[in-house]
Amino acid sequence: MISRRDTLIACGALAAVGVWPGLAAGDSGGAKAGALRLALRSAESARVVGRAYLATHPDEADPVQLLAAIEAAGGIGRSVARQPIDPTALARAVAGAVRDDFLDRRTVRVDGWVLARTEARLCALAALT
Amino acid sequence: MIIDARTMDDGAALDADLCIIGGGPAGLAMAHTFLGTGREVVLLEGGGREWDQDDQALFWGESVGRPYLPLDGSRQRYLGGNSHVWGGWCAPYREGALDPWPWIPDSGWPITADELAPYVERAARLIGLPDEGWDPDHWAGRLGVERLQLRQGVLDVYVELIEKTRFADTLGPAIDADPAVKLFLYANLAGIETDAEARRVTGITARTRADLRTLKVRARHYVLAMGGIENARQLLLANEVLPAGLGNRHDVVGRYFADHVSFHGGILQPADPNLDLGLADRHRRNDVELISQLTLPLETAERERVLKASMMLRPVYDAAWEGRGMRSVRALRAAALRRELPPEGLGGHLANIAGNMGEVLGLGYRSWQAGMLPIDHVELLTSVAPAPNRDSRVMLGDSRDALGQRQVALDWRLSPIDKRSARFMLETFAAEAGAAGLGRVQITMNDDDDDFDDVFVEPACHHMCTTRMASDPTRGVVDANCRVHGMDNLYCAGSSVFSSAGDGSPTMMLLALALRLADHLEGQSA
Numbered sequence: 001m002i003s004r005r006d007t008l009i010a011c012g013a014l015a016a017v018g019v020w021p022g023l024a025a026g027d028s029g030g031a032k033a034g035a036l037r038l039a040l041r042s043a044e045s046a047r048v049v050g051r052a053y054l055a056t057h058p059d060e061a062d063p064v065q066l067l068a069a070i071e072a073a074g075g076i077g078r079s080v081a082r083q084p085i086d087p088t089a090l091a092r093a094v095a096g097a098v099r100d101d102f103l104d105r106r107t108v109r110v111d112g113w114v115l116a117r118t119e120a121r122l123c124a125l126a127a128l129t
Numbered sequence: 130m131i132i133d134a135r136t137m138d139d140g141a142a143l144d145a146d147l148c149i150i151g152g153g154p155a156g157l158a159m160a161h162t163f164l165g166t167g168r169e170v171v172l173l174e175g176g177g178r179e180w181d182q183d184d185q186a187l188f189w190g191e192s193v194g195r196p197y198l199p200l201d202g203s204r205q206r207y208l209g210g211n212s213h214v215w216g217g218w219c220a221p222y223r224e225g226a227l228d229p230w231p232w233i234p235d236s237g238w239p240i241t242a243d244e245l246a247p248y249v250e251r252a253a254r255l256i257g258l259p260d261e262g263w264d265p266d267h268w269a270g271r272l273g274v275e276r277l278q279l280r281q282g283v284l285d286v287y288v289e290l291i292e293k294t295r296f297a298d299t300l301g302p303a304i305d306a307d308p309a310v311k312l313f314l315y316a317n318l319a320g321i322e323t324d325a326e327a328r329r330v331t332g333i334t335a336r337t338r339a340d341l342r343t344l345k346v347r348a349r350h351y352v353l354a355m356g357g358i359e360n361a362r363q364l365l366l367a368n369e370v371l372p373a374g375l376g377n378r379h380d381v382v383g384r385y386f387a388d389h390v391s392f393h394g395g396i397l398q399p400a401d402p403n404l405d406l407g408l409a410d411r412h413r414r415n416d417v418e419l420i421s422q423l424t425l426p427l428e429t430a431e432r433e434r435v436l437k438a439s440m441m442l443r444p445v446y447d448a449a450w451e452g453r454g455m456r457s458v459r460a461l462r463a464a465a466l467r468r469e470l471p472p473e474g475l476g477g478h479l480a481n482i483a484g485n486m487g488e489v490l491g492l493g494y495r496s497w498q499a500g501m502l503p504i505d506h507v508e509l510l511t512s513v514a515p516a517p518n519r520d521s522r523v524m525l526g527d528s529r530d531a532l533g534q535r536q537v538a539l540d541w542r543l544s545p546i547d548k549r550s551a552r553f554m555l556e557t558f559a560a561e562a563g564a565a566g567l568g569r570v571q572i573t574m575n576d577d578d579d580d581f582d583d584v585f586v587e588p589a590c591h592h593m594c595t596t597r598m599a600s601d602p603t604r605g606v607v608d609a610n611c612r613v614h615g616m617d618n619l620y621c622a623g624s625s626v627f628s629s630a631g632d633g634s635p636t637m638m639l640l641a642l643a644l645r646l647a648d649h650l651e652g653q654s655a
Contacts, residue, residue, distance in 0.1 A: 114559035
């Protein structure tokens, strides 16, 4: 069961990435995932949400595929490809992708919570890495 | 002139131009229209001036379908009728509400919104609403609040003005002063007599409950204005000539019973506990009280083949605000806004505040800092005007009341589209709220449209559609003039004539229809 607090922390504050300095350098998938995971204010809350998402979307339980899907959303891919990663730009890209998901109805239901697909996948990535 | 029927001679007979049965909002509004015209009007009210348990018991009935509120508790049998418990919410039906919707069977009214518009204005004046229209932007400006930043055209906003008019108080004195309009209290309808073909009412019999004293009324026209359940019941009871009851040659009387329902199916977890709901909150100022709701545009309803559901946002404040001290602060604040003392007096509240000063000061400081009360979450109450459902119906039960009449049995039903529409509304709001950064929505109802047990479904006690208006007598009981199909001089008034539930609180609309009927009958009498 996802608590209201978990949802709020994991999904309602994605822009909090701006507080993280010195995101991991390099262009490996692991570094990108790390950077994206830091886009979530609380990794633990994100993992709770992510596990619930993966329980209903087991076909997405692959970090490489998840990362590719997330990178394809909005400008996230460009933000994580640029080195060093600019946390502010990444936060903006994630927030934009989430907003676009909602506007275009790319939403998923996780334990009743209506989430943008991108934020649900970010949480799933946090749960897997 | 208001007369106690218990003071009349047993068997007294009266003649009138018009006999209205039922002293609720519709009946009183109609009688009020005839004041000063010299027309002889008899208005029969089953109860007295005050609520009485024994009178109320005449409204008892059994529920044989979906669980419903007690039928003797969800309507009021005394002068003024349900206006005594009316929340006062008023809004005209919105664009397309009276039109047939191809994706909703049996939808559509035989009258247009334009025909009804002047009567809606008259009804608004009768209620005492401010003459400022219904434009959300006007009211936002008037109150100095913002509208939620949601995309217009995806979710529309409409305003409900709140004015708890008690019609016995506002219309009763004028009626009492006119000798041509005779309002009898404690006069319960006990029989409708007709000619041999059941095409014309020849008279009605009323009885007092306590001593079964009889009053006979003969009139040119008769109007049943007894409420959305009782109108149908009385037509079904009048079965001496036609076994199925008056106006029931096509088995429609009592069918299509509808009530507005609220699905308690979701919450908004705000991203910011100091979320300002703006116009979407309930506002009460010195001279005006209102609330606004979100609603699906008609185009969206058509595209998605759902009903035009609406949604009210009800903030639930931080639990700390529900302490005894803060409850008293809120009660005093509400009373101050109304410029009146709280009904339970000042003493208890002041003691509560004094005894919980730490709580009050601490939270007061926090509120002052934040500028408003911190919100824990927001309940999302999704209202639906249900789709016409022929199997949802009022019938006669086996038990009998104190007058010896069979009591009512209510088989209330909802349709899968009702739940689907509520859920679609939640999903739409969830996406818009997410995009706007308001927070995240949790939908707590399941996706099974036939399962109404997983969600709290709250009826509004708006009893509607049981003598619905339709041009086709196989689909309705009354015609566009509210005349019972197949009868010359019997009419219905009130929400029983609604063709469909409509997307707003019914009182102002039923008043508009009653005023329109009064005009029609005035033309018939001329």
